[in-house]
Amino acid sequence: PKPVVAIVGRPNVGKSTLFNRLAGERIAIVEDKPGITRDRIYSKAQWLDRNFHIIDTGGIEVGDEDEILMRIREQAELAIDEAHVIIFLVDGLTGLTPADQEVAEILRRSKKPVILAVNKLDDPSKLHNRFDFYELGFGEPIPISAGHGTGLGDLLDEVIKHF
Ligand code: GDP
Numbered sequence: 001p002k003p004v005v006a007i008v009g010r011p012n013v014g015k016s017t018l019f020n021r022l023a024g025e026r027i028a029i030v031e032d033k034p035g036i037t038r039d040r041i042y043s044k045a046q047w048l049d050r051n052f053h054i055i056d057t058g059g060i061e062v063g064d065e066d067e068i069l070m071r072i073r074e075q076a077e078l079a080i081d082e083a084h085v086i087i088f089l090v091d092g093l094t095g096l097t098p099a100d101q102e103v104a105e106i107l108r109r110s111k112k113p114v115i116l117a118v119n120k121l122d123d124p125s126k127l128h129n130r131f132d133f134y135e136l137g138f139g140e141p142i143p144i145s146a147g148h149g150t151g152l153g154d155l156l157d158e159v160i161k162h163f
């Protein structure tokens with residue numbers, strides 16, 4: 001079986017944008033409970049000679065703050081169950097938020113390898129923003145722009161080290 005890589009993070013950090021960048025052929029949209037945003041989208045992906053599957057988590061985030069936090073937790077836990085490696089995505093323009101801390105706490109409890117990627121660093125002058133995320137405790141934050149497609153090679157190099 002191919003390794004599974006899940007993209008996890010609070011809403012709006014760019015998970016689906018990153019997924020679409022990395023995705024080859026889409027496999028399925030899995031919705032296991034109507035009304036609850038537990039749907040995950042799976043795709044095949046490849047980096048160098050390594051083939052793997054990626055999961056986009058999150059779906060459409062609606063509801064009040066408590067509901068969204070509950071779904072963030074639920075998604076992070078599902079990803080931990082299914083994935084071999086987790087890409088923890090944060091937003092380098094917004095900076096660190098309490099919802100990021102919430103995700104971090106769940107991921108820390110897992111035994112799975114977590115790669116921290118700081119998205120939306122399109123502008124080279126903002127690259128230093130990644131250092132704000134060191135305090136999450138997942139090692140060196142990797143700067144990327146899912147929108148522009150930069151930094152993805154460095155990110156995937158780290159990911160495939162854990163296969
Ligand atoms: P998700 O909720 O985590 O899946 O986030 P989306 O992929 O839906 O993206 C949320 C918003 O961030 C959208 O408006 C995207 O266009 C924007 N976005 C995603 N990646 C980037 C990026 O690298 N740079 C910038 N500037 N915006 C981005």
Ligand code: MG
Nearest residue numbers: 015016058059
């Ligand atoms: Mg999304």
